[in-house]
Amino acid sequence: TQLLEQSPQFLSIQEGENLTVYCNSSSVFSSLQWYRQEPGEGPVLLVTVVTGGEVKKLKRLTFQFGDARKDSSLHITAAQPGDTGLYLCAVVQGAQKLVFGQGTRLTINP
Amino acid sequence: GAVVSQHPSRVICKSGTSVKIECRSLDFQATTMFWYRQFPKKSLMLMATSNEGSKATYEQGVEKDKFLINHASLTLSTLTVTSAHPEDSSFYICSARWASRGSPLHFGNGTRLTVT
Numbered sequence: 001t002q003l004l005e006q007s008p009q010f011l012s013i014q015e016g017e018n019l020t021v022y023c024n025s026s027s028v029f030s031s032l033q034w035y036r037q038e039p040g041e042g043p044v045l046l047v048t049v050v051t052g053g054e055v056k057k058l059k060r061l062t063f064q065f066g067d068a069r070k071d072s073s074l075h076i077t078a079a080q081p082g083d084t085g086l087y088l089c090a091v092v093q094g095a096q097k098l099v100f101g102q103g104t105r106l107t108i109n110p
Numbered sequence: 111g112a113v114v115s116q117h118p119s120r121v122i123c124k125s126g127t128s129v130k131i132e133c134r135s136l137d138f139q140a141t142t143m144f145w146y147r148q149f150p151k152k153s154l155m156l157m158a159t160s161n162e163g164s165k166a167t168y169e170q171g172v173e174k175d176k177f178l179i180n181h182a183s184l185t186l187s188t189l190t191v192t193s194a195h196p197e198d199s200s201f202y203i204c205s206a207r208w209a210s211r212g213s214p215l216h217f218g219n220g221t222r223l224t225v226t
Contacts, residue, residue, distance in 0.1 A: 040119075040201075040219070040220065040222070041219050041220065042114075042116075042203050042205070042217030042218050042219050042220050043154065043203075043217050044217070045214060045215075048214075086153075088153060088154070096142060096159070096207065097144070097156055097159060098144065098156070098205070098215055099156065100153045100154045100155075101153060102152070102153045103152070103153040105151065
């Protein structure tokens with residue numbers, strides 16, 4: 001059973017469109033992280049959300065943590081080809097292990 | 111900022127041989143390092159947690175005799191894939207954390223292993 005369910009797993013849209021990807025779980029977390037990974041590289045941390053209902057913005061990216069701290073969403077406004085990549089949500093499990101969702105592979109077409 | 115370096119970035123080896131991958135924390139001391147495996151178009155799967163000076167803790171289903179982990183110093187952990195088979199071909203990524211439990215993880219750029 002996957003701890004974190006991400007949807008959609010694949011998304012291909014045109015430049016300029018908006019999109020939202022989701023990260024869901026039945027468990028409650030003290031915090032949740034979003035990463036972006038490009039081919040042949042390690043993941044890069046985008047944001048950490050901690051408080052239920054919290055909203056964080058990173059330029060055109062808006063991250064929200066669910067009120068119950070079981071889910072999160074990432075919204076991208078006016079997507080650009082440079083946003084293409086694998087988006088991963090992750091949580092710390094136990095004392096220190098970082099566990100990832102399946103990822104959303106996003107392709108922005110020019 | 112904190113940097114984690116992995117070497118080599120790519121390696122091709124023949125079936126039956128062993129391959130060592132190094133993970134170094136360049137400007138901080140990493141008491142804990144993590145090794146992940148990533149198949150094409152898939153997410154990162156945690157293989158093991160490596161603590162300096164002690165034995166690694168392996169995730170369920172990961173063969174500890176096949177994937178040997180050594181964390182001999184605060185700046186270096188190594189993963190050795192022993193008696194490699196084509197199904198071991200994958201992208202291996204390490205990450206490291208500074209001493210504090212709440213400190214963020216820093217990821218290496220991964221090693222693409224191809225076993226022929």
